[in-house]
Amino acid sequence: MQVLPPLRALQAFRYAARDLSFKAAAEALNISNAAVSSHIRGLEEFLGMKLFVRLTREVKLTPEGSRLSGFIETGFQEIERGIATFAPNSDPTNLKVSTLPSFANRWLMPRISRFQDKYPHVKLSIMPSFSLVDFQGDGVDLAVRFGKGNYPGLESRLFMEESLVVVCHEALVGDRKIEISDLAALPWLVDESIDMQGSWTEFQKALGIDIPDTAIKLAVNEASAQVEAVLAGRGISLVRYTLVADMLEAGLLIRPINFSMPAEYHYYLVAPEAKFRTEKVRAFVSWISSEIS
Numbered sequence: 001m002q003v004l005p006p007l008r009a010l011q012a013f014r015y016a017a018r019d020l021s022f023k024a025a026a027e028a029l030n031i032s033n034a035a036v037s038s039h040i041r042g043l044e045e046f047l048g049m050k051l052f053v054r055l056t057r058e059v060k061l062t063p064e065g066s067r068l069s070g071f072i073e074t075g076f077q078e079i080e081r082g083i084a085t086f087a088p089n090s091d092p093t094n095l096k097v098s099t100l101p102s103f104a105n106r107w108l109m110p111r112i113s114r115f116q117d118k119y120p121h122v123k124l125s126i127m128p129s130f131s132l133v134d135f136q137g138d139g140v141d142l143a144v145r146f147g148k149g150n151y152p153g154l155e156s157r158l159f160m161e162e163s164l165v166v167v168c169h170e171a172l173v174g175d176r177k178i179e180i181s182d183l184a185a186l187p188w189l190v191d192e193s194i195d196m197q198g199s200w201t202e203f204q205k206a207l208g209i210d211i212p213d214t215a216i217k218l219a220v221n222e223a224s225a226q227v228e229a230v231l232a233g234r235g236i237s238l239v240r241y242t243l244v245a246d247m248l249e250a251g252l253l254i255r256p257i258n259f260s261m262p263a264e265y266h267y268y269l270v271a272p273e274a275k276f277r278t279e280k281v282r283a284f285v286s287w288i289s290s291e292i293s
Contacts, residue, residue, distance in 0.1 A: 012039035017069035099144035102223035162263035187235035
């Protein structure tokens with residue numbers, strides 16, 4: 001087994017190399033500057049090479065030190081990632097949930113007061129983002145993802161299946177009855193995001209129609225913008241049912257044809273397994289499950 005230098009020496013080197021400062025390393029580790037110098041000197045003796053060039057007011061990495069810093073940083077990041085996978089967050093009253101902006105705006109926020117009423121001791125932070133969080137140092141406890149559930153290294157729980165429906169503003173069609181043959185002549189608003197591209201083709205196949213490109217009056221790549229355009233009466237659209245269910249119930253939108261099809265992607269709650277064991281995440285999972293029921 002390869003003999004390794006002391007962990008404290010590697011930590012001192014990591015922070016000193018990151019900021020090119022022994023003082024910064026001392027502050028990060030809550031030790032003295034002299035202790036940092038001692039740790040790094042011991043590491044240099046262990047390796048038999050100089051890692052820093054020590055100048056009057058600064059330090060610089062040697063070529064060997066620069067190469068080693070990449071390995072050390074990657075190693076510590078992997079360790080931190082592994083610990084985050086198995087160790088729950090120690091802060092029991094702050095819950096950070098990452099989700100798509102469309103789901104946050106159209107489904108989650110109109111209902112979130114019921115979670116706050118039921119769990120007033122939990123400070124909930126909703127973090128709308130298109131980026132996929134990695135649960136490394138970002139403080140995120142749980143992510144709501146729209147996909148197929150294959151997220152390596154994370155636990156993934158299906159919590160809501162999605163379907164697609166055709167909707168528009170009532171003013172677009174008036175009192176007339178819309179037939180499937182009428183659809184190609186209507187102005188269409190299309191979501192071109194990756195999760196809807198295949199569904200647009202399957203939708204036309206399912207109805208046996210071919211909607212020409214000339215009928216597409218607006219294309220977006222974000223579902224919230226799509227819904228806003230439909231609400232404004234700009235056209236008819238194939239949308240995720242969860243985003244418009246409340247508006248259909250309130251009469252703000254209508255379904256001009258009786259059509260529904262399964263979406264390619266669905267909603268998953270995703271996090272390291274340890275996160276699902278925390279009380280605050282269990283509370284959110286219980287609440288959102290009851291909302292769907």
